[in-house]
Amino acid sequence: MTPVTRPHMATAALLLVLSAVLKVHSAVYRVEPEPTAVLRGQTATIRCSFNSLSPSSIVEWFGPPNSQHISQGTTVAAEYPRHRVVGDTSRGNYELQIRRTRPEDEGMYRCRTFPLPPAPDVKLTVVEPLSGPPDIVGNERPQSAGQGLTLTCRAVGGRPPPRLTWYNGTVPFRLPESAHNTSPQNNEVSLSLAIPFVSRWDNAANFSCRADQGLPTLVEPRTASKILSVQFPPEARVLVTSMRVKAGHSVNLTCVVSSNPPAVVTWQKLGEASVVRGEVRGQSLLISNVQKSDAGVYRCKAENGVLPDGLARTTLDVQYAPDIKATFAEKVVVLYGQDGYSLDCTAEGNPQPIVRWRRKGTNFYLNNPLVLSQVTYDVEGDYACVASGRGFPDVQKETFIDIIGRPDVLGRSGQTLFVTEGTDATLVCEVRSDPRPEVITWLWRDSNGKETIFLGAEEDSVSVREVPMTGGRRSTLVIREVGAGQAGSYVCKATNMFGSDQREFLIEIQDSQVLLITVVTATVLILIVVTVVTVLLVRRNRCHISDQESVASSEPVSKPMPPLPPKHGPMAQAQEKPREMSLELDELDGTLKPRPPPRLDKDPYSIGLSYPRLIHALPAYSVKDQQMKTSDNNSPLDDSGNPVQTREGSGIESWKLTEANSRRPPNYHEIHVLE
Numbered sequence: 001m002t003p004v005t006r007p008h009m010a011t012a013a014l015l016l017v018l019s020a021v022l023k024v025h026s027a028v029y030r031v032e033p034e035p036t037a038v039l040r041g042q043t044a045t046i047r048c049s050f051n052s053l054s055p056s057s058i059v060e061w062f063g064p065p066n067s068q069h070i071s072q073g074t075t076v077a078a079e080y081p082r083h084r085v086v087g088d089t090s091r092g093n094y095e096l097q098i099r100r101t102r103p104e105d106e107g108m109y110r111c112r113t114f115p116l117p118p119a120p121d122v123k124l125t126v127v128e129p130l131s132g133p134p135d136i137v138g139n140e141r142p143q144s145a146g147q148g149l150t151l152t153c154r155a156v157g158g159r160p161p162p163r164l165t166w167y168n169g170t171v172p173f174r175l176p177e178s179a180h181n182t183s184p185q186n187n188e189v190s191l192s193l194a195i196p197f198v199s200r201w202d203n204a205a206n207f208s209c210r211a212d213q214g215l216p217t218l219v220e221p222r223t224a225s226k227i228l229s230v231q232f233p234p235e236a237r238v239l240v241t242s243m244r245v246k247a248g249h250s251v252n253l254t255c256v257v258s259s260n261p262p263a264v265v266t267w268q269k270l271g272e273a274s275v276v277r278g279e280v281r282g283q284s285l286l287i288s289n290v291q292k293s294d295a296g297v298y299r300c301k302a303e304n305g306v307l308p309d310g311l312a313r314t315t316l317d318v319q320y321a322p323d324i325k326a327t328f329a330e331k332v333v334v335l336y337g338q339d340g341y342s343l344d345c346t347a348e349g350n351p352q353p354i355v356r357w358r359r360k361g362t363n364f365y366l367n368n369p370l371v372l373s374q375v376t377y378d379v380e381g382d383y384a385c386v387a388s389g390r391g392f393p394d395v396q397k398e399t400f401i402d403i404i405g406r407p408d409v410l411g412r413s414g415q416t417l418f419v420t421e422g423t424d425a426t427l428v429c430e431v432r433s434d435p436r437p438e439v440i441t442w443l444w445r446d447s448n449g450k451e452t453i454f455l456g457a458e459e460d461s462v463s464v465r466e467v468p469m470t471g472g473r474r475s476t477l478v479i480r481e482v483g484a485g486q487a488g489s490y491v492c493k494a495t496n497m498f499g500s501d502q503r504e505f506l507i508e509i510q511d512s513q514v515l516l517i518t519v520v521t522a523t524v525l526i527l528i529v530v531t532v533v534t535v536l537l538v539r540r541n542r543c544h545i546s547d548q549e550s551v552a553s554s555e556p557v558s559k560p561m562p563p564l565p566p567k568h569g570p571m572a573q574a575q576e577k578p579r580e581m582s583l584e585l586d587e588l589d590g591t592l593k594p595r596p597p598p599r600l601d602k603d604p605y606s607i608g609l610s611y612p613r614l615i616h617a618l619p620a621y622s623v624k625d626q627q628m629k630t631s632d633n634n635s636p637l638d639d640s641g642n643p644v645q646t647r648e649g650s651g652i653e654s655w656k657l658t659e660a661n662s663r664r665p666p667n668y669h670e671i672h673v674l675e
């Protein structure tokens with residue numbers, strides 16, 4: 001211990017002794033009275049208890065009115081028959097009990113004992129609940145949007161008077177204190193809510209007024225509410241501004257309307273005075289089995305008596321399959337040689353269909369309108385106009401393009417043939433024509449200018465024969481064992497009602513001896529120069545042709561001939577025909593009879609071969625189509641298997657040749673042939 005602490009300890013001990021002496025001689029509050037609330041009619045108890053109360057001490061209660069003396073000890077004044085002092089007095093408990101509380105019991109209460117200074121006065125509140133919920137005045141009739149509105153909430157009775165609060169839904173309005181109106185005479189409290197102008201959004205809003213007495217343990221707050229009715233003009237809108245539907249289906253056009261009072265919806269099709277087609281069900285217009293004519297703009301109108309009316313519009317787009325108009329017949333006749341013939345196809349549909357052409361049996365599309373430049377017989381055939389609309393199957397309309405006109409003699413004119421003396425020369429003219437040529441004639445003009453006409457029949461070893469072929473006729477002139485004097489120009493000419501066409505062949509006769517010498521010389525040269533086996537083969541080929549002494553064409557011979565057609569199909573059938581015919585066919589094969597042309601690259605210089613001229617002007621063929629056509633051309637017989645026709649008639653005639661319709665400038669205008 002230090003000397004410094006010693007006086008402190010002495011002071012503490014003194015205080016302890018003093019407090020013990022005071023405790024014995026003076027009481028203290030153990031429980032001071034507290035503010036108390038009680039429902040009217042119930043029993044109220046205000047607590048008050050002391051410690052160290054000497055037996056001689058007296059506890060008193062004072063209370064309303066005017067802090068009168070209520071009790072002394074446990075003795076209660078006669079004016080307070082409902083008051084009692086309860087509790088264990090030996091333990092210092094003096095609780096004031098008031099039974100069947102009345103409003104006049106409310107006031108300030110005091111509990112004290114001498115000489116202790118009294119505890120603060122406490123208030124006893126006698127609570128009287130509201131007799132009912134508050135009531136709301138205002139908006140008895142519906143308000144119109146834009147108008148002002150005052151709602152008043154009034155609560156009558158209640159102790160203490162309630163505090164009122166207005167709510168919009170769950171959101172309280174913070175109103176100024178001045179809005180509160182208390183009139184104690186009527187025991188009434190009111191609060192007014194003034195809305196400068198109501199909007200359509202206030203319609204059906206829940207405005208409530210809450211009256212709260214502030215004693216949640218004793219009385220529940222009371223609430224009144226009002227659902228506002230605000231009238232406003234209809235507001236209409238459509239769910240979809242543009243509907244797309246296929247013809248035949250159903251459609252539901254719906255107009256969504258917000259209005260108070262409820263609106264009546266009517267539908268109208270713009271631009272049409274008549275009643276709209278369809279069934280109106282509530283705010284929807286149902287159109288079943290939609291037609292093309294139903295397409296358009298639809299307007300819904302909503303009316304509820306509050307102007308303006310609500311309007312909304314939606315567009316109905318009706319889609320339907322393409323429909324090809326009858327702009328062309330089932331058969332179209334086009335003149336041969338016509339340039340720029342155009343066939344137009346129009347189709348209607350929604351969406352707008354794509355219109356194209358297709359030649360039947362092919363897969364290629366041609367543009368619409370179908371334009372034929374330099375019409376040839378190859379163009380003839382079945383065509384279809386195809387209209388394709390998105391979402392619908394293709395629609396087509398067919399037509400047969402029939403080409404008519406003057407004959408067309410196929411092949412190049414003015415070619416020279418070198419024929420070895422003593423061999424046969426065969427000249428072939430293929431004529432396409434519609435109507436079929438009235439006559440196909442052969443004219444020979446020898447080196448002296450003398451002209452002879454062959455009309456058929458075996459005469460002077462010259463024969464003319466005609467066979468049908470696809471789309472025309474084939475005329476063949478055969479000169480047997482060509483003599484030296486038979487050189488010259490040979491012209492075949494086909495004529496029908498529309499005009500004529502012709503083709504000229506120049507025949508030059510080669511001395512067989514000269515040819516032989518040439519061949520031998522060539523062979524010797526070959527033997528000298530032999531170096532490569534392939535070269536030898538090429539030369540041998542040439543020898544082979546020479547040996548056969550067939551008609552040489554003007555073109556280089558080095559080019560290998562196309563393979564012979566297989567001996568089946570039409571050829572096989574031909575072999576069963578009379579022997580003469582088979583011979584004829586074999587002969588043709590060996591000379592100028594058209595070879596099966598290479599499929600896509602026909603040699604345009606082969607003599608007497610038919611090939612489509614002006615290929616560029618043609619609609620595209622499929623490969624299959626091409627094959628079909630070429631095989632037709634190869635057939636020595638027509639489809640019906642008609643035998644080769646040989647025209648009767650004398651070999652020499654006098655005739656006049658007019659070249660007006662011929663494509664080539666004529667070499668002569670008038671020919672008179674003598675017998």
Ligand SMILES: *[C@@H]1O[C@H](CO)[C@@H](O)[C@H](O)[C@H]1NC(C)=O
Pocket residue numbers: 168169195199201202205
């Ligand atoms: C009441 O509440 C609604 C919904 O929140 C609101 O649209 C409206 O404006 C409010 N009205 C007033 C007067 O505040």
Ligand SMILES: *[C@@H]1O[C@H](CO)[C@@H](O)[C@H](O)[C@H]1NC(C)=O
Pocket residue numbers: 169170206207208223225226227
């Ligand atoms: C309106 O609001 C009050 C208070 O929130 C509620 O008691 C009352 O049921 C509501 N009224 C309606 C119709 O919703």
Ligand SMILES: *[C@@H]1O[C@H](CO)[C@@H](O)[C@H](O)[C@H]1NC(C)=O
Pocket residue numbers: 239252253254281284286
């Ligand atoms: C039409 O459409 C509206 C909106 O989608 C719908 O409420 C209504 O039931 C429909 N009516 C019919 C008959 O389908």
